[in-house]
Amino acid sequence: VEHTVYLKQYKSVSLRHWLGSYFELSRAFRALRGAAILHAAQVSIATPFAAVQKRTWGAFVKRFFVTQEVVGGKTTDAFWLQVLRPLRGRDGFERRRSFLRGLADLFRSLHARHIYHDDLKDANILTVANAGDPSVAFFLLDIEGVKRYSRLSEKRRIKNLAQLYRTLGRHVSASLKLYFLKEYLGP
Numbered sequence: 001v002e003h004t005v006y007l008k009q010y011k012s013v014s015l016r017h018w019l020g021s022y023f024e025l026s027r028a029f030r031a032l033r034g035a036a037i038l039h040a041a042q043v044s045i046a047t048p049f050a051a052v053q054k055r056t057w058g059a060f061v062k063r064f065f066v067t068q069e070v071v072g073g074k075t076t077d078a079f080w081l082q083v084l085r086p087l088r089g090r091d092g093f094e095r096r097r098s099f100l101r102g103l104a105d106l107f108r109s110l111h112a113r114h115i116y117h118d119d120l121k122d123a124n125i126l127t128v129a130n131a132g133d134p135s136v137a138f139f140l141l142d143i144e145g146v147k148r149y150s151r152l153s154e155k156r157r158i159k160n161l162a163q164l165y166r167t168l169g170r171h172v173s174a175s176l177k178l179y180f181l182k183e184y185l186g187p
Contacts, residue, residue: 003068004069006067006069008031008066008067027144028063028064030144030145031142032065034144035048037146038140041109041148043110044138044139045139045141046067046126046141048067048068051064052064052065072128072129074128075122075125076122076138076168077122077123077171079127079136080096080099080168081171084099096176097176097179100179100183102136102138104183105183107120107160108183114149115146115148115152116152117140117142117143117145118145118147119145120164121163121164121168124142125139125140125141126141
């Protein structure tokens with residue numbers, strides 16, 4: 001079976017990153033660790049194939065993380081703008097709310113399991129429409145910053161919500177933002 005794969009290359013962008021590579025896990029292997037955390041929590045991600053790194057004189061010179069394609073996936077902002085926003089009438093209203101309910105469930109589920117993604121914005125969440133069904137599935141991307149804590153601080157939870165608000169929020173009405181927040185907070 002043929003699969004399209006995605007190769008993410010990590011580069012050392014500064015002397016600080018290059019020097020730090022002597023002492024820390026490469027971002028490719030941190031992504032693999034994040035994948036394991038999310039897999040254990042049954043959170044959908046692109047299937048990882050490999051994490052590869054090459055060192056020269058002890059410092060990272062090449063690092064790659066390879067995953068399988070998420071077929072039909074669109075970033076949440078693209079899905080919102082191209083699929084949901086143009087819908088009119090009762091169907092559009094219900095589908096936008098269902099989408100935000102699912103997104104709020106994802107955030108609440110991560111936070112309830114004490115999982116933190118340090119870059120949880122609209123571009124790092126893929127949305128896949130289910131064929132013949134108005135529901136969607138969400139897949140997390142850029143998972144090298146995923147960590148599990150014994151207790152997830154309020155500051156980290158707020159940061160995740162603020163990242164989504166800053167990115168997807170600019171396309172969503174005030175009433176739907178409140179709806180998302182109500183669904184995230186629960187009863």
